[in-house]
Amino acid sequence: MSALDRPQPNPGVMDIAAYVPGRESAPGVAKIWKLSSNETPLGPSPAAIEAVHAAASHLEVYPDGSATRLREAIAEVHGLNPANILCSNGSDELLGLLAQTYMGPGDEGIFTEHGFLVYRIQTLAAGATPVVVKEKDERADIDAILAAVTERTRLVFLANPNNPTGTYLPFEEVRRLQAGLPKKVLLVLDAAYAEYVRRNDYESGIELVSSSQNVVMTRTFSKIYGLAALRIGWMYAPAHVIDAINRVRGPFNVNAMAIEAGVQAIRDRAHVEKAIAHNEKWLPWLTDEFTKLGLRVTPSISNFLLVHFPENGGKSAEAADAFLTSRGFILRRVTGYGFPNALRMTVGTEEANHGVVAALTEFLKG
Numbered sequence: 001m002s003a004l005d006r007p008q009p010n011p012g013v014m015d016i017a018a019y020v021p022g023r024e025s026a027p028g029v030a031k032i033w034k035l036s037s038n039e040t041p042l043g044p045s046p047a048a049i050e051a052v053h054a055a056a057s058h059l060e061v062y063p064d065g066s067a068t069r070l071r072e073a074i075a076e077v078h079g080l081n082p083a084n085i086l087c088s089n090g091s092d093e094l095l096g097l098l099a100q101t102y103m104g105p106g107d108e109g110i111f112t113e114h115g116f117l118v119y120r121i122q123t124l125a126a127g128a129t130p131v132v133v134k135e136k137d138e139r140a141d142i143d144a145i146l147a148a149v150t151e152r153t154r155l156v157f158l159a160n161p162n163n164p165t166g167t168y169l170p171f172e173e174v175r176r177l178q179a180g181l182p183k184k185v186l187l188v189l190d191a192a193y194a195e196y197v198r199r200n201d202y203e204s205g206i207e208l209v210s211s212s213q214n215v216v217m218t219r220t221f222s223k224i225y226g227l228a229a230l231r232i233g234w235m236y237a238p239a240h241v242i243d244a245i246n247r248v249r250g251p252f253n254v255n256a257m258a259i260e261a262g263v264q265a266i267r268d269r270a271h272v273e274k275a276i277a278h279n280e281k282w283l284p285w286l287t288d289e290f291t292k293l294g295l296r297v298t299p300s301i302s303n304f305l306l307v308h309f310p311e312n313g314g315k316s317a318e319a320a321d322a323f324l325t326s327r328g329f330i331l332r333r334v335t336g337y338g339f340p341n342a343l344r345m346t347v348g349t350e351e352a353n354h355g356v357v358a359a360l361t362e363f364l365k366g
């Protein structure tokens with residue numbers, strides 16, 4: 001029987017390299033520190049955990065299909081209209097819904113060289129053609145993105161700050177991008193790490209969504225809120241985009257435990273402040289320590305850093321990864337992001353951060 005004698009996936013699907021999540025275990029190592037998926041070392045708000053327990057006693061009831069309470073809590077905290085908020089099963093789901101709703105075969109979706117891998121996956125899954133734009137100094141290059149726009153461009157994905165580089169574009173640059181795009185092109189600003197940013201010239205996208213018809217901003221509860229396991233994302237978007245996605249999404253795409261935990265998590269501002277303070281302390285500390293070891297670190301404003309290893313002399317990222325793993329420190333290889341000789345490390349607990357620096361010191365000496 002030939003491979004053509006059976007159901008065929010849509011064009012593009014078999015060109016997708018399935019997403020490989022950060023590793024979570026190390027064979028034969030008793031104690032591990034998972035620093036591979038940018039999760040918070042502080043865990044979620046205790047109130048969110050309590051809400052999950054409470055919601056668990058009503059599992060026979062369908063959740064509120066429009067996640068009203070969660071949208072209202074988000075709206076209250078960010079000063080937005082809840083009608084312009086849509087929640088999802090992780091923000092990854094939204095990236096897919098947006099791609100599938102606004103692109104099809106023959107269309108083009110733009111993202112950058114070191115952009116989040118999900119953009120390629122969702123562009124291909126929609127049957128559209130990925131257009132990959134070069135970056136400049138490990139940052140998105142607005143002029144290059146604008147130069148790549150054609151008649152067929154439907155969507156531009158931009159993570160700000162970006163993963164895995166941790167770099168960002170100031171608001172003026174993002175505004176210039178929006179101003180230069182044709183009105184029919186949707187600009188998707190993925191602000192998964194916005195809560196961590198402490199820069200006066202940064203804006204997550206709220207302002208551009210409010211002042212235009214072709215920008216959406218996506219956010220997540222997986223990072224600073226510590227609810228990655230529950231899968232909660234949301235977007236702030238113009239009414240016409242909300243209307244379109246509401247027709248396409250699953251009717252109960254956010255589960256009841258996620259709704260209840262999300263409400264508690266976003267209202268616990270003290271917990272968020274604690275996470276920000278932790279990051280403010282350890283991100284510069286780690287950057288300094290790695291730099292002192294002679295390793296180049298891409299300047300990050302997020303909760304992770306990209307550490308570059310020497311090309312020669314046996315001290316490659318691959319060797320470092322194996323060494324760190326044998327000691328229980330699980331970082332992220334980023335070859336698929338165009339960085340074969342770098343590792344991405346999530347800012348961890350004090351113990352984990354000290355441990356990685358000590359292990360790398362030993363590795364580089366050996």
Ligand SMILES: *Cc1c(COP(=O)(O)O)cnc(C)c1O
Binds near residue numbers: 089116228232
């Ligand atoms: C972690 C991350 C997300 C969040 O994904 P969820 O599906 O909400 O867990 C989105 N975009 C980027 C760039 C990320 O790094």
